[in-house]
Amino acid sequence: MNNNYEKSRRDFLRDCALGALAAGAGRFAFAADRSVNPSAASAERSKVVVARDASLYGASSTPDSARVQKLLDRAMQDFFESPDPVSPWKKLVHPDEVVGLKVNTIAGPGLSTHPVLVAAICERLQQAGVKPGNIVVWDRTNEELDRAGFPLSSDPNRIRFVGTDSKEIGYDDTVFTAGSVQTRLSKLLTRTCDCMINVPILKHHVMAGVTLALKNMYGVNNNPNKFHSNNCCPGVADLNLLLPIRNKFRFVVADAMTACFAEGPGYKPQFAWKYNGVMVASDPVAIDSIAWKIIESKRAERGLNTLVQAGTAPKYIAVAADPQHRLGTDDPNRIHLMEV
Amino acid sequence: MTHSLSRGRFTTALLLSSLFLACGCQHRSAASTTFFPESAEVPDWTKAPEVRTFSADKLSDYIDGDAEKYLKAGVRSVSTADYRFKGQVQVTVDVYTMSNADGAKAIFESEPAMDAKTPALGDAAWLYAQSLIFRKGPYLVRMVAYQDSPQLSEAMLSLGHAVERKLSR
Numbered sequence: 001m002n003n004n005y006e007k008s009r010r011d012f013l014r015d016c017a018l019g020a021l022a023a024g025a026g027r028f029a030f031a032a033d034r035s036v037n038p039s040a041a042s043a044e045r046s047k048v049v050v051a052r053d054a055s056l057y058g059a060s061s062t063p064d065s066a067r068v069q070k071l072l073d074r075a076m077q078d079f080f081e082s083p084d085p086v087s088p089w090k091k092l093v094h095p096d097e098v099v100g101l102k103v104n105t106i107a108g109p110g111l112s113t114h115p116v117l118v119a120a121i122c123e124r125l126q127q128a129g130v131k132p133g134n135i136v137v138w139d140r141t142n143e144e145l146d147r148a149g150f151p152l153s154s155d156p157n158r159i160r161f162v163g164t165d166s167k168e169i170g171y172d173d174t175v176f177t178a179g180s181v182q183t184r185l186s187k188l189l190t191r192t193c194d195c196m197i198n199v200p201i202l203k204h205h206v207m208a209g210v211t212l213a214l215k216n217m218y219g220v221n222n223n224p225n226k227f228h229s230n231n232c233c234p235g236v237a238d239l240n241l242l243l244p245i246r247n248k249f250r251f252v253v254a255d256a257m258t259a260c261f262a263e264g265p266g267y268k269p270q271f272a273w274k275y276n277g278v279m280v281a282s283d284p285v286a287i288d289s290i291a292w293k294i295i296e297s298k299r300a301e302r303g304l305n306t307l308v309q310a311g312t313a314p315k316y317i318a319v320a321a322d323p324q325h326r327l328g329t330d331d332p333n334r335i336h337l338m339e340v
Numbered sequence: 341m342t343h344s345l346s347r348g349r350f351t352t353a354l355l356l357s358s359l360f361l362a363c364g365c366q367h368r369s370a371a372s373t374t375f376f377p378e379s380a381e382v383p384d385w386t387k388a389p390e391v392r393t394f395s396a397d398k399l400s401d402y403i404d405g406d407a408e409k410y411l412k413a414g415v416r417s418v419s420t421a422d423y424r425f426k427g428q429v430q431v432t433v434d435v436y437t438m439s440n441a442d443g444a445k446a447i448f449e450s451e452p453a454m455d456a457k458t459p460a461l462g463d464a465a466w467l468y469a470q471s472l473i474f475r476k477g478p479y480l481v482r483m484v485a486y487q488d489s490p491q492l493s494e495a496m497l498s499l500g501h502a503v504e505r506k507l508s509r
Contacts, residue, residue, distance in 0.1 A: 206405055206408075211405075218404070228400070228408055262452060264406075265404050267486075269470035270468040270470070304452060
Protein backbone atom coordinates (compact mmCIF):
# COMPACT_ATOMS: atom_id res chain seq x y z
CA MET A 1 0.00 0.00 0.00
CA ASN A 2 1.21 3.45 -0.61
CA ASN A 3 2.44 5.63 2.13
CA ASN A 4 1.36 8.89 0.61
CA TYR A 5 -1.47 10.97 1.89
CA GLU A 6 -3.13 11.18 -1.45
CA LYS A 7 -4.47 8.10 -3.07
CA SER A 8 -5.61 8.43 -6.59
CA ARG A 9 -9.14 9.39 -7.35
CA ARG A 10 -9.34 6.16 -9.32
CA ASP A 11 -8.52 4.18 -6.18
CA PHE A 12 -11.15 6.08 -4.28
CA LEU A 13 -13.83 5.47 -6.87
CA ARG A 14 -12.84 1.83 -7.07
CA ASP A 15 -13.27 1.57 -3.31
CA CYS A 16 -16.71 3.09 -3.64
CA ALA A 17 -17.65 0.62 -6.32
CA LEU A 18 -16.49 -2.30 -4.19
CA GLY A 19 -18.44 -0.83 -1.33
CA ALA A 20 -21.57 -0.73 -3.42
CA LEU A 21 -21.18 -4.43 -4.13
CA ALA A 22 -20.70 -5.15 -0.47
CA ALA A 23 -23.66 -3.01 0.51
CA GLY A 24 -25.75 -4.88 -1.98
CA ALA A 25 -24.91 -8.03 -0.16
CA GLY A 26 -26.11 -6.43 3.06
CA ARG A 27 -22.72 -6.59 4.70
CA PHE A 28 -20.04 -4.34 5.98
CA ALA A 29 -17.40 -4.07 3.32
CA PHE A 30 -14.72 -5.95 5.22
CA ALA A 31 -12.08 -7.78 3.31
CA ALA A 32 -13.48 -11.27 2.90
CA ASP A 33 -10.87 -12.93 5.11
CA ARG A 34 -11.35 -10.32 7.81
CA SER A 35 -15.11 -10.38 8.22
CA VAL A 36 -15.76 -10.38 11.92
CA ASN A 37 -19.13 -8.75 12.06
CA PRO A 38 -22.28 -10.79 11.79
CA SER A 39 -24.52 -9.51 9.08
CA ALA A 40 -27.36 -7.32 10.13
CA ALA A 41 -29.52 -9.59 8.06
CA SER A 42 -28.26 -12.88 9.47
CA ALA A 43 -29.38 -14.72 12.57
CA GLU A 44 -25.89 -14.61 14.05
CA ARG A 45 -25.52 -12.58 17.23
CA SER A 46 -23.32 -9.51 17.48
CA LYS A 47 -20.75 -9.79 20.18
CA VAL A 48 -19.94 -6.82 22.42
CA VAL A 49 -17.20 -7.17 25.01
CA VAL A 50 -17.02 -4.79 27.97
CA ALA A 51 -13.79 -5.19 29.92
CA ARG A 52 -13.32 -3.30 33.16
CA ASP A 53 -10.60 -2.82 35.74
CA ALA A 54 -11.55 -1.10 38.99
CA SER A 55 -7.89 -0.25 39.63
CA LEU A 56 -7.32 1.34 36.24
CA TYR A 57 -6.62 4.77 37.68
CA GLY A 58 -5.36 3.91 41.14
CA ALA A 59 -4.91 7.23 42.93
CA SER A 60 -3.95 9.04 39.73
CA SER A 61 -6.04 11.27 37.51
CA THR A 62 -4.79 9.36 34.46
CA PRO A 63 -5.18 5.65 33.74
CA ASP A 64 -2.20 3.37 34.26
CA SER A 65 -0.69 2.49 30.89
CA ALA A 66 0.21 -1.11 31.77
CA ARG A 67 -3.30 -1.74 33.05
CA VAL A 68 -4.81 -0.17 29.95
CA GLN A 69 -2.76 -2.49 27.76
CA LYS A 70 -3.96 -5.49 29.77
CA LEU A 71 -7.54 -4.28 29.65
CA LEU A 72 -7.41 -3.87 25.88
CA ASP A 73 -5.83 -7.29 25.49
CA ARG A 74 -8.49 -8.89 27.66
CA ALA A 75 -11.27 -7.31 25.64
CA MET A 76 -9.74 -8.25 22.29
CA GLN A 77 -8.80 -11.78 23.27
CA ASP A 78 -12.27 -12.46 24.61
CA PHE A 79 -13.86 -11.04 21.51
CA PHE A 80 -11.71 -13.08 19.15
CA GLU A 81 -11.35 -16.06 21.51
CA SER A 82 -7.65 -15.73 21.10
CA PRO A 83 -4.95 -17.19 23.39
CA ASP A 84 -2.54 -14.31 22.81
CA PRO A 85 -2.89 -10.53 22.50
CA VAL A 86 -1.50 -10.11 18.98
CA SER A 87 -3.59 -12.61 17.04
CA PRO A 88 -6.78 -10.51 17.17
CA TRP A 89 -5.02 -7.70 15.37
CA LYS A 90 -3.71 -10.05 12.72
CA LYS A 91 -7.30 -11.05 12.08
CA LEU A 92 -8.37 -7.43 11.83
CA VAL A 93 -5.75 -5.90 9.58
CA HIS A 94 -3.25 -6.88 6.94
CA PRO A 95 0.35 -5.81 7.60
CA ASP A 96 0.43 -3.81 4.38
CA GLU A 97 -2.68 -1.81 5.10
CA VAL A 98 -2.72 1.83 6.15
CA VAL A 99 -4.76 1.66 9.34
CA GLY A 100 -6.65 4.73 10.51
CA LEU A 101 -7.62 5.17 14.14
CA LYS A 102 -10.50 7.64 14.25
CA VAL A 103 -10.42 9.10 17.73
CA ASN A 104 -12.79 11.61 19.34
CA THR A 105 -11.09 14.72 20.71
CA ILE A 106 -13.64 17.51 20.58
CA ALA A 107 -14.10 17.66 24.36
CA GLY A 108 -10.45 18.40 25.12
CA PRO A 109 -8.25 16.55 27.58
CA GLY A 110 -11.04 15.79 30.05
CA LEU A 111 -13.27 13.68 27.87
CA SER A 112 -11.46 12.63 24.72
CA THR A 113 -10.14 9.27 23.60
CA HIS A 114 -7.18 8.70 25.91
CA PRO A 115 -3.78 8.70 24.20
CA VAL A 116 -2.77 5.82 26.46
CA LEU A 117 -5.45 3.60 24.90
CA VAL A 118 -4.38 4.62 21.41
CA ALA A 119 -0.79 3.82 22.35
CA ALA A 120 -1.89 0.35 23.45
CA ILE A 121 -3.67 -0.24 20.14
CA CYS A 122 -0.68 1.01 18.17
CA GLU A 123 1.60 -1.33 20.09
CA ARG A 124 -0.45 -4.37 19.12
CA LEU A 125 -0.89 -3.22 15.52
CA GLN A 126 2.86 -2.97 15.13
CA GLN A 127 3.32 -6.39 16.69
CA ALA A 128 0.81 -7.62 14.13
CA GLY A 129 3.12 -6.36 11.42
CA VAL A 130 1.75 -2.93 10.59
CA LYS A 131 4.54 -0.42 9.99
CA PRO A 132 4.46 2.66 12.25
CA GLY A 133 4.11 4.96 9.24
CA ASN A 134 1.03 3.01 8.18
CA ILE A 135 -0.81 3.86 11.38
CA VAL A 136 -2.71 7.15 11.19
CA VAL A 137 -4.38 8.53 14.31
CA TRP A 138 -6.78 11.20 13.19
CA ASP A 139 -9.70 13.47 13.91
CA ARG A 140 -11.15 16.73 12.61
CA THR A 141 -8.44 19.17 13.60
CA ASN A 142 -4.82 19.30 14.64
CA GLU A 143 -5.74 21.65 17.44
CA GLU A 144 -8.20 19.19 18.98
CA LEU A 145 -5.72 16.33 18.70
CA ASP A 146 -3.04 18.46 20.30
CA ARG A 147 -5.29 19.59 23.15
CA ALA A 148 -6.28 15.98 23.83
CA GLY A 149 -2.61 15.06 24.22
CA PHE A 150 -1.71 13.50 20.88
CA PRO A 151 1.74 14.45 19.54
CA LEU A 152 1.10 15.87 16.08
CA SER A 153 3.26 14.29 13.42
CA SER A 154 3.05 13.70 9.69
CA ASP A 155 6.40 11.93 9.51
CA PRO A 156 5.72 8.96 7.17
CA ASN A 157 8.21 6.80 9.08
CA ARG A 158 6.43 7.19 12.40
CA ILE A 159 2.90 6.80 13.68
CA ARG A 160 1.09 9.78 12.25
CA PHE A 161 -1.20 12.06 14.24
CA VAL A 162 -3.02 14.37 11.86
CA GLY A 163 -6.22 16.35 11.63
CA THR A 164 -8.30 16.68 8.51
CA ASP A 165 -7.65 20.41 8.67
CA SER A 166 -3.96 19.86 7.93
CA LYS A 167 -2.90 21.75 4.81
CA GLU A 168 -2.06 18.57 2.96
CA ILE A 169 -5.32 16.79 3.86
CA GLY A 170 -8.75 18.47 3.76
CA TYR A 171 -12.06 17.09 2.56
CA ASP A 172 -12.58 15.12 -0.62
CA ASP A 173 -14.15 16.97 -3.52
CA THR A 174 -16.76 14.26 -3.97
CA VAL A 175 -20.11 15.35 -2.58
CA PHE A 176 -22.20 12.62 -0.99
CA THR A 177 -25.85 12.78 -0.10
CA ALA A 178 -26.63 11.40 3.34
CA GLY A 179 -30.39 11.34 3.69
CA SER A 180 -31.32 14.89 2.79
CA VAL A 181 -27.94 16.45 3.54
CA GLN A 182 -25.00 16.86 1.22
CA THR A 183 -21.59 16.36 2.74
CA ARG A 184 -17.93 15.80 2.01
CA LEU A 185 -15.66 13.33 3.74
CA SER A 186 -12.14 13.60 5.09
CA LYS A 187 -9.43 12.51 2.68
CA LEU A 188 -7.89 10.68 5.61
CA LEU A 189 -10.85 8.33 5.35
CA THR A 190 -11.36 8.30 1.59
CA ARG A 191 -7.74 8.29 0.42
CA THR A 192 -5.10 7.93 3.10
CA CYS A 193 -6.40 4.94 5.03
CA ASP A 194 -7.24 1.47 3.80
CA CYS A 195 -9.33 0.74 6.85
CA MET A 196 -10.63 2.50 9.93
CA ILE A 197 -10.70 1.38 13.51
CA ASN A 198 -13.25 3.53 15.30
CA VAL A 199 -11.89 4.63 18.71
CA PRO A 200 -14.65 6.76 20.27
CA ILE A 201 -15.33 7.68 23.88
CA LEU A 202 -18.46 6.87 25.87
CA LYS A 203 -20.50 10.03 26.42
CA HIS A 204 -23.94 11.41 26.96
CA HIS A 205 -24.99 13.86 24.28
CA VAL A 206 -27.60 16.54 24.91
CA MET A 207 -29.08 16.07 21.46
CA ALA A 208 -28.25 12.54 20.32
CA GLY A 209 -28.66 11.08 23.80
CA VAL A 210 -25.61 8.87 23.49
CA THR A 211 -22.42 9.23 21.52
CA LEU A 212 -20.09 6.32 20.91
CA ALA A 213 -19.34 4.51 17.65
CA LEU A 214 -21.92 5.76 15.14
CA LYS A 215 -21.91 9.37 16.33
CA ASN A 216 -18.10 9.48 16.19
CA MET A 217 -18.44 9.63 12.41
CA TYR A 218 -19.55 13.25 12.83
CA GLY A 219 -15.82 13.91 12.96
CA VAL A 220 -15.37 12.48 9.49
CA ASN A 221 -17.38 14.96 7.41
CA ASN A 222 -17.11 18.67 6.77
CA ASN A 223 -20.51 19.78 8.08
CA PRO A 224 -21.53 17.74 11.15
CA ASN A 225 -23.68 20.64 12.35
CA LYS A 226 -26.07 19.92 9.49
CA PHE A 227 -26.78 16.48 10.97
CA HIS A 228 -27.90 17.52 14.43
CA SER A 229 -31.61 18.14 13.88
CA ASN A 230 -34.27 15.89 15.42
CA ASN A 231 -31.90 14.43 18.01
CA CYS A 232 -29.40 13.62 15.25
CA CYS A 233 -31.93 11.22 13.76
CA PRO A 234 -31.72 9.99 11.08
CA GLY A 235 -28.54 12.04 10.60
CA VAL A 236 -26.25 9.61 12.43
CA ALA A 237 -27.63 6.58 10.61
CA ASP A 238 -27.63 8.27 7.22
CA LEU A 239 -24.05 9.43 7.58
CA ASN A 240 -22.86 5.97 8.58
CA LEU A 241 -24.61 4.56 5.55
CA LEU A 242 -22.25 6.36 3.19
CA LEU A 243 -20.16 3.88 1.29
CA PRO A 244 -16.69 5.20 2.13
CA ILE A 245 -17.51 4.96 5.82
CA ARG A 246 -18.88 1.46 5.52
CA ASN A 247 -16.04 0.42 3.24
CA LYS A 248 -13.31 1.50 5.56
CA PHE A 249 -14.93 0.66 8.91
CA ARG A 250 -13.32 -2.43 10.41
CA PHE A 251 -13.83 -2.48 14.19
CA VAL A 252 -14.72 -0.46 17.30
CA VAL A 253 -12.43 -0.10 20.29
CA ALA A 254 -14.27 2.28 22.59
CA ASP A 255 -12.74 4.23 25.43
CA ALA A 256 -15.04 3.86 28.44
CA MET A 257 -12.41 4.65 31.03
CA THR A 258 -13.85 8.07 31.90
CA ALA A 259 -17.37 8.64 30.61
CA CYS A 260 -20.12 11.20 31.12
CA PHE A 261 -23.75 10.59 32.00
CA ALA A 262 -25.25 14.07 31.49
CA GLU A 263 -24.74 17.39 29.71
CA GLY A 264 -22.35 15.88 27.19
CA PRO A 265 -20.61 15.88 24.85
CA GLY A 266 -18.52 18.67 26.37
CA TYR A 267 -16.41 18.02 29.44
CA LYS A 268 -18.18 19.00 32.63
CA PRO A 269 -16.42 17.24 35.51
CA GLN A 270 -19.52 17.05 37.69
CA PHE A 271 -21.16 14.78 35.11
CA ALA A 272 -18.14 12.58 34.42
CA TRP A 273 -17.35 9.30 36.11
CA LYS A 274 -14.71 6.62 35.94
CA TYR A 275 -16.30 3.60 34.34
CA ASN A 276 -12.83 2.00 34.00
CA GLY A 277 -13.73 0.17 30.82
CA VAL A 278 -12.78 -0.66 27.27
CA MET A 279 -15.54 -1.86 24.95
CA VAL A 280 -14.97 -3.68 21.68
CA ALA A 281 -17.28 -4.81 18.90
CA SER A 282 -17.49 -5.17 15.18
CA ASP A 283 -21.13 -4.06 15.16
CA PRO A 284 -21.38 -0.29 15.79
CA VAL A 285 -25.12 -0.45 16.38
CA ALA A 286 -24.85 -3.18 18.99
CA ILE A 287 -22.08 -1.42 20.90
CA ASP A 288 -24.07 1.83 20.85
CA SER A 289 -27.07 -0.03 22.26
CA ILE A 290 -24.93 -1.26 25.14
CA ALA A 291 -23.56 2.26 25.63
CA TRP A 292 -27.11 3.53 26.02
CA LYS A 293 -27.75 1.01 28.80
CA ILE A 294 -24.56 1.97 30.62
CA ILE A 295 -25.44 5.65 30.56
CA GLU A 296 -29.02 5.02 31.63
CA SER A 297 -27.79 2.93 34.54
CA LYS A 298 -25.53 5.74 35.73
CA ARG A 299 -28.27 8.35 35.28
CA ALA A 300 -30.63 6.24 37.39
CA GLU A 301 -27.97 5.90 40.08
CA ARG A 302 -27.62 9.69 40.16
CA GLY A 303 -31.38 10.28 40.22
CA LEU A 304 -31.70 11.71 36.73
CA ASN A 305 -34.50 11.11 34.25
CA THR A 306 -34.09 8.42 31.65
CA LEU A 307 -33.10 9.67 28.23
CA VAL A 308 -36.60 8.83 27.01
CA GLN A 309 -38.10 10.95 29.79
CA ALA A 310 -35.64 13.71 29.00
CA GLY A 311 -36.72 13.64 25.36
CA THR A 312 -33.27 12.74 24.11
CA ALA A 313 -33.43 9.00 23.57
CA PRO A 314 -30.82 7.94 21.00
CA LYS A 315 -33.45 6.99 18.46
CA TYR A 316 -30.83 6.96 15.70
CA ILE A 317 -29.71 3.57 17.03
CA ALA A 318 -32.95 1.88 15.99
CA VAL A 319 -32.88 3.69 12.67
CA ALA A 320 -29.33 2.46 12.05
CA ALA A 321 -30.64 -1.08 12.51
CA ASP A 322 -33.73 -0.67 10.35
CA PRO A 323 -34.14 -2.35 6.93
CA GLN A 324 -33.15 0.85 5.13
CA HIS A 325 -29.80 1.09 6.93
CA ARG A 326 -28.89 -2.36 8.25
CA LEU A 327 -25.73 -1.11 9.92
CA GLY A 328 -26.02 -3.65 12.71
CA THR A 329 -28.47 -4.83 15.31
CA ASP A 330 -30.10 -3.17 18.31
CA ASP A 331 -32.11 -6.26 19.19
CA PRO A 332 -31.06 -7.36 22.70
CA ASN A 333 -31.76 -10.96 21.73
CA ARG A 334 -29.20 -10.67 18.97
CA ILE A 335 -26.50 -9.00 21.03
CA HIS A 336 -24.10 -11.22 22.91
CA LEU A 337 -22.81 -9.04 25.73
CA MET A 338 -19.68 -10.32 27.45
CA GLU A 339 -18.62 -8.45 30.59
CA VAL A 340 -15.11 -9.47 31.52
CA MET B 341 -1.77 62.84 2.20
CA THR B 342 -0.30 60.56 4.81
CA HIS B 343 -3.25 61.19 7.01
CA SER B 344 -5.75 60.29 4.26
CA LEU B 345 -3.76 57.13 3.46
CA SER B 346 -3.85 56.09 7.10
CA ARG B 347 -7.50 56.88 7.30
CA GLY B 348 -8.08 54.82 4.15
CA ARG B 349 -6.19 51.89 5.63
CA PHE B 350 -8.11 52.23 8.86
CA THR B 351 -11.40 52.23 6.98
CA THR B 352 -10.32 49.19 4.98
CA ALA B 353 -9.27 47.39 8.15
CA LEU B 354 -12.57 48.26 9.77
CA LEU B 355 -14.52 46.96 6.81
CA LEU B 356 -12.49 43.76 6.71
CA SER B 357 -13.00 43.29 10.44
CA SER B 358 -16.73 43.80 10.07
CA LEU B 359 -16.83 41.35 7.19
CA PHE B 360 -14.79 38.87 9.22
CA LEU B 361 -17.22 39.05 12.12
CA ALA B 362 -20.28 39.02 9.91
CA CYS B 363 -19.08 35.88 8.15
CA GLY B 364 -18.73 34.07 11.45
CA CYS B 365 -15.39 32.72 12.44
CA GLN B 366 -12.97 31.52 15.01
CA HIS B 367 -10.34 34.08 15.73
CA ARG B 368 -7.44 34.18 18.08
CA SER B 369 -6.17 37.03 20.12
CA ALA B 370 -3.32 37.65 22.48
CA ALA B 371 -4.84 40.96 23.45
CA SER B 372 -5.18 41.63 27.14
CA THR B 373 -8.40 43.62 26.83
CA THR B 374 -10.62 40.57 27.26
CA PHE B 375 -12.76 38.93 29.89
CA PHE B 376 -9.76 37.04 31.14
CA PRO B 377 -7.51 38.07 34.05
CA GLU B 378 -3.83 38.03 33.22
CA SER B 379 -1.34 35.87 35.06
CA ALA B 380 -0.33 38.41 37.66
CA GLU B 381 -3.86 39.38 38.59
CA VAL B 382 -4.89 36.35 40.65
CA PRO B 383 -2.40 34.50 42.89
CA ASP B 384 -1.42 30.99 41.75
CA TRP B 385 -3.07 31.39 38.35
CA THR B 386 -1.17 31.55 35.05
CA LYS B 387 -2.95 32.37 31.85
CA ALA B 388 -1.97 31.00 28.45
CA PRO B 389 -1.52 33.87 25.97
CA GLU B 390 -4.06 32.71 23.41
CA VAL B 391 -7.73 33.61 23.57
CA ARG B 392 -9.99 31.92 21.05
CA THR B 393 -13.35 33.34 20.09
CA PHE B 394 -16.08 31.49 18.21
CA SER B 395 -19.04 33.30 16.71
CA ALA B 396 -22.52 31.78 16.99
CA ASP B 397 -22.46 30.07 13.62
CA LYS B 398 -19.12 28.40 14.40
CA LEU B 399 -20.02 27.39 17.93
CA SER B 400 -20.48 23.73 17.02
CA ASP B 401 -16.84 23.64 15.95
CA TYR B 402 -16.02 24.24 19.58
CA ILE B 403 -18.73 22.44 21.56
CA ASP B 404 -20.29 20.08 19.02
CA GLY B 405 -23.91 19.21 19.86
CA ASP B 406 -23.95 21.46 22.92
CA ALA B 407 -24.17 24.36 20.48
CA GLU B 408 -27.85 23.95 19.68
CA LYS B 409 -28.90 24.72 23.23
CA TYR B 410 -26.84 27.90 23.25
CA LEU B 411 -28.12 28.97 19.85
CA LYS B 412 -31.71 28.60 21.01
CA ALA B 413 -30.85 30.74 24.03
CA GLY B 414 -29.43 33.49 21.81
CA VAL B 415 -25.68 33.04 22.06
CA ARG B 416 -23.60 35.61 20.21
CA SER B 417 -20.11 34.27 20.80
CA VAL B 418 -17.87 32.39 23.20
CA SER B 419 -14.34 33.32 24.17
CA THR B 420 -12.11 30.73 25.77
CA ALA B 421 -8.74 30.78 27.48
CA ASP B 422 -6.60 28.22 29.28
CA TYR B 423 -5.06 28.63 32.71
CA ARG B 424 -2.79 26.69 35.04
CA PHE B 425 -3.32 26.58 38.77
CA LYS B 426 0.00 26.48 40.63
CA GLY B 427 1.61 25.53 37.35
CA GLN B 428 0.00 22.10 37.44
CA VAL B 429 -3.76 21.88 37.06
CA GLN B 430 -5.06 22.73 33.62
CA VAL B 431 -8.25 24.79 33.57
CA THR B 432 -10.33 26.15 30.70
CA VAL B 433 -12.47 29.25 31.13
CA ASP B 434 -15.28 29.90 28.66
CA VAL B 435 -17.21 33.16 28.58
CA TYR B 436 -20.42 32.96 26.59
CA THR B 437 -21.94 36.25 25.51
CA MET B 438 -25.69 35.90 25.11
CA SER B 439 -28.14 38.37 23.62
CA ASN B 440 -29.56 39.12 27.05
CA ALA B 441 -29.64 37.98 30.66
CA ASP B 442 -32.56 35.62 30.00
CA GLY B 443 -30.38 33.62 27.63
CA ALA B 444 -27.64 33.21 30.22
CA LYS B 445 -30.24 32.22 32.81
CA ALA B 446 -31.82 29.66 30.48
CA ILE B 447 -28.50 27.90 29.94
CA PHE B 448 -27.55 28.10 33.60
CA GLU B 449 -30.83 26.59 34.74
CA SER B 450 -30.90 23.88 32.08
CA GLU B 451 -28.21 21.88 33.86
CA PRO B 452 -28.90 19.75 36.94
CA ALA B 453 -27.16 21.21 40.00
CA MET B 454 -25.90 17.83 41.30
CA ASP B 455 -25.05 18.80 44.90
CA ALA B 456 -23.34 22.03 43.92
CA LYS B 457 -22.38 24.79 46.32
CA THR B 458 -23.95 28.15 45.59
CA PRO B 459 -21.35 30.84 46.25
CA ALA B 460 -22.11 34.55 46.02
CA LEU B 461 -20.84 35.25 42.54
CA GLY B 462 -22.52 37.06 39.69
CA ASP B 463 -26.28 36.71 39.49
CA ALA B 464 -26.08 33.01 40.38
CA ALA B 465 -23.31 30.42 40.61
CA TRP B 466 -22.65 26.72 41.09
CA LEU B 467 -19.37 25.49 42.44
CA TYR B 468 -18.11 21.90 42.25
CA ALA B 469 -14.79 20.26 43.08
CA GLN B 470 -13.54 20.72 39.53
CA SER B 471 -15.83 23.27 37.95
CA LEU B 472 -17.50 26.62 38.44
CA ILE B 473 -20.45 28.01 36.49
CA PHE B 474 -21.90 31.45 36.96
CA ARG B 475 -23.98 33.98 35.10
CA LYS B 476 -23.93 37.73 35.22
CA GLY B 477 -26.22 39.78 33.01
CA PRO B 478 -25.86 38.44 29.46
CA TYR B 479 -22.71 36.44 30.31
CA LEU B 480 -22.39 32.80 31.23
CA VAL B 481 -19.00 31.71 32.52
CA ARG B 482 -17.92 28.07 32.69
CA MET B 483 -14.67 26.99 34.28
CA VAL B 484 -13.54 23.35 34.16
CA ALA B 485 -10.42 21.74 35.62
CA TYR B 486 -8.91 18.64 34.06
CA GLN B 487 -7.32 17.40 37.26
CA ASP B 488 -8.29 17.58 40.91
CA SER B 489 -6.19 19.35 43.49
CA PRO B 490 -6.48 20.56 47.08
CA GLN B 491 -7.79 24.13 47.28
CA LEU B 492 -8.76 24.02 43.61
CA SER B 493 -12.41 24.75 44.24
CA GLU B 494 -11.68 27.87 46.31
CA ALA B 495 -9.04 28.97 43.82
CA MET B 496 -11.51 28.69 40.97
CA LEU B 497 -13.86 30.88 42.94
CA SER B 498 -11.11 33.51 43.25
CA LEU B 499 -10.51 33.38 39.53
CA GLY B 500 -14.27 33.57 39.00
CA HIS B 501 -14.46 36.80 40.99
CA ALA B 502 -11.66 38.24 38.87
CA VAL B 503 -13.54 37.32 35.69
CA GLU B 504 -16.70 38.85 37.13
CA ARG B 505 -14.90 42.16 37.63
CA LYS B 506 -13.87 42.09 33.97
CA LEU B 507 -17.46 41.52 32.92
CA SER B 508 -18.58 44.51 34.94
CA ARG B 509 -16.42 46.95 33.00
